[in-house]
Amino acid sequence: MSADYVLMKGNEAIAEAALRAGCRFYAGYPITPQSEILEYMSVNMEKHGGTFIQGENEIASMSMLFGASAAGARVMSSSSGPGFDLKQEEISYLTSNNLPAVLVNSMRYGTGDGEITPGQDSYWVSTRGGGHGDKRLIVLAPASVNECAELTYLAFDLAEKYRNVVEILTDGAISQMIEKCTLPPAKEHDIDKFDWTLTGKPLGVKKNKMNNLTNIIGHPAYSEMMLNKFKTMFAEEQRWESVETEDAELVLVAYGISSRVCKTAVREARRSGIKLGLIRPITVWPFPRKAFEALPDSVRGFVTVEMSISSQMGEDIMMAAKNSRPLYGCLTNVNIPRAKQIIDFCRDVLSGKIEPMEVI
Amino acid sequence: MPVYKTPKSIIAPSGCCGGCGHGIIQRLIAESIEELGLQDQVIACVDIACSEWSLDCLDYDHIAGPHGRIASVATGIKKVRPDKTVYALAGDGSSYVIGWTETTYAAVRDIPITMIVVNNGIFGMTGGQMNLATTLIGDKTVSSKAGRRRETMGHPVDMLQAIRTFDVEFAARGALYDTKHIDETKRFIKKGFENQRDNKGFSIIEVLSPCPTNWKLDPVDAMEKIKNENEKVFPVGVYTDRGGNK
Amino acid sequence: MAKAKANTELCKGCRLCVRACPKHAIIPLEQVNKNGYEIIEVDQELCIGCGMCYKTCPDNVFTVE
Incomplete structure (x- = not known):
């Protein structure tokens, strides 16, 4: 040791x-x-x-x-x-x-x-x-x-x-x-x-x-x-990690195990020209609203990546983003998300195939 | 000639109703503690409901825990501060109904605390509802208005009979209906604190105590009811004493 | 000889002391204290200072010394 x-x-x-x-x-x-x-x-x-x-x-x-x-x-x-x-x-x-x-x-x-x-x-x-x-x-x-x-x-x-x-x-x-x-x-x-x-x-x-x-x-x-x-x-006490949000088109939001996969997704997506970023809340309460201030105009939307059915973090993201951009839900419920799954999802968002998620 | 004077630990009147046994029990606790010289190291744990009245009356550090969990709260405190005198004061609803699991396992772990259970056969603070463990068959309460029926509401149960099988240090039941029994109850409570002082195990003292307000009896008749009815179902005396009487 | 003294401001009118007194030295009164409870009085002639009232009182009304 x-x-x-x-x-x-x-x-x-x-x-x-x-x-x-x-x-x-x-x-x-x-x-x-x-x-x-x-x-x-x-x-x-x-x-x-x-x-x-x-x-x-x-x-x-x-x-x-x-x-x-x-x-x-x-x-x-x-x-x-x-x-x-x-x-x-x-x-x-x-x-x-x-x-x-x-x-x-x-x-x-x-x-x-x-x-x-x-x-x-x-x-x-x-x-x-x-x-x-x-x-x-x-x-x-x-x-x-x-x-x-x-x-x-x-x-x-x-x-x-x-x-x-x-x-x-x-x-x-x-x-x-x-x-x-x-x-x-x-x-x-x-x-x-x-x-x-x-x-x-x-x-x-x-x-x-x-x-x-x-x-x-x-x-x-x-x-x-x-x-x-x-x-x-x-x-x-707001704590978070921002990854490549400076020029991102879509910003993933994820914590815990999902955020690890998102980091890989950001890296791999950028290799094929899709500009993803990530905000990883380290404190989920207080939710890091400060991370959503001063995001570049390039950001067209947020994608919450969560292992839930209906998105539990979505409303926190909407409040943090002050409804400035649409929110999409990459929700994998019982499965840990895969990087390819996230990238495919984001590609479909950017091409208009996926509608924004209504937070319920 | 003995002198009878309110213990120094009692610093304010209790908020209890007239004729309530809680005031007598508080005094017996304070007297026992002072006679053993433990008054400068006490942490009192009281349950939600009428036991909580002691918070303002007794000059000890106090904590009121979630309803039914007071044996667990006292366990946590005793583990952190084993050299202090930690007691739990709770009602029969707390100790024997919602918190029976917690009481049981404080006893099974043989935590060296002194637990005092006020058996008044009723949920006092909430307005006198039936107590599953201690309301007698036939007793009328606001939730058993025609009287408790065994067929539909079960029957009272002597929890000290169960506790005695848990191999605890000391378990006894006292009553407050006359001064002879008040003296006996005091001996039991004092024994509970002696055991703790001597680093022995779990001691529990149950006290048959009146609730004239919710029994809808005048205080004197309430004492007579304990003597004539409650004590028949819940006999007073020592249930187990591992150390033996010295 | 020791006698019982009563601080009737603490009294809640329960009459347990009246019941406990072996000498019937405690007299229930209709007079009320500031909290509105009917109080008692100790007949000093009859009192033998035995402390039964002290023991049975839930409200620390009595001192015997």
Whole structure:
């Protein structure tokens, strides 16, 4: 093993990066395709003096995490598909108490039980979800094993900075692939570094009462604080990668596994004279609207490349593009898109054979 | 002659209705904690609903968790801060109905916390609906207006009988209907905190407690109902004590 | 001898103390406190300071010392 990089699965990189970020509490429940995160934590968490708990269900796991976060620890849980649905209640509670946590959603395709294969149709539950009430999660979408480590490491700092839930939105492909990966340096987290945590204080010392913050600080104050937080996160945390958009005729928009294929498609299309570009959101919330500012006049439209039935990211693209250009949907649902498929699709768009997609 | 004085940990009146047992239970918790000298290191976990009233009353760090999940919340806290005194205070709906899984596995993991379950046979905060685990057959509630019928609504179940099989440190049921039983309940609660202080396992104390408002009885009659009816179905006493009485 | 003292501002009128007192030293009154609850009075002559009222009171009305 080189000191510079290791070969790892995406899931393992997420788990190892979390430990190196000082995560000392993990609770979760098995579900494909994220189970290696749980398994990795079961082997390695105790070596770092932390707590690993295989929960009796997602809800209990998240409630343990809720308590551990309130007590000051850096905490993580992970799931997929139907398992991630069950985490929604506690995401809402974490939000209402201003508690940080890092969650991983490794998307599998489909509704209901769906498939265990990769998918990108949990975009809504990640960017719009989080249970009842008004909330925003910072959602980071890695497109490589290296980025799994990098973004997980970052996620803990962002979660603490904003006292907010941060989600790593990966998919069965990114989670399961093995690539080289540079791991971040290990650091320790001090559970006593914040004054808002539950520490068990002597009588007479002011106590922390964690309840819905609305009960503690009242409604106007809570609303103002939350709105400011959401706005700040939206303004300051947009992350993306732009590829050859400077002279593009069509700009692909894709994240995660689809974005990797899009990069190949951009390269190959340009060899045959089709000028494609790519905007790859790294944060899907906040959606990188800034990436859509100042695009050249050459851009005739956007193509969302997603593994979904009806396009979940389309409305974010339309809002970011302010309806300036038509949007086309290269939607591959259960299949990972292929470069040739994307190029053929774009060729048909440019020749007028494909109509713009109506976002529904 | 003993002196009876409100524990220092109680810093405000409770928001409970007149004659509610929650106030007595809060005091027993505070007395037990102070008698054991643990008052400067407590983290209290309270469930949504009437247990939440203690948030303002007791001078401890507090957290109110999602309904039914308080044993899990307490588990997370105890794991991060094992040297602190962590207790969970919850109702019977929370602990035995929606959160029965969470209660079960906190017990199975033998987490060294002290859990106090208020058995008032009803969902108090939401207006007195039937509790699947604790409403007696025949008891009228707003969701069993003609009285609970076994055929259609199932029957009350003694969850401590199940918990005793999970090999926990301590499980006991007390009652509040007279001072003798209040004293006994206090001994159980104190034992639960002693066990935690001594790094023993999971302790659970259930308390038969009145809800005069939703039972639509005056507080004195509510205590009589516990004595004459509820205790017959939910006998008081120690269900399991792994360490034995010392 | 120790006697029970009642801070009736905390009283919620439940009368559990009246029931618990072995000496019938707690008198229920129709008089209300600022929260509108009917309060009680301890007959200091009858009180033996046993603490039963303290133990049964959900609202920390009593002190015995």
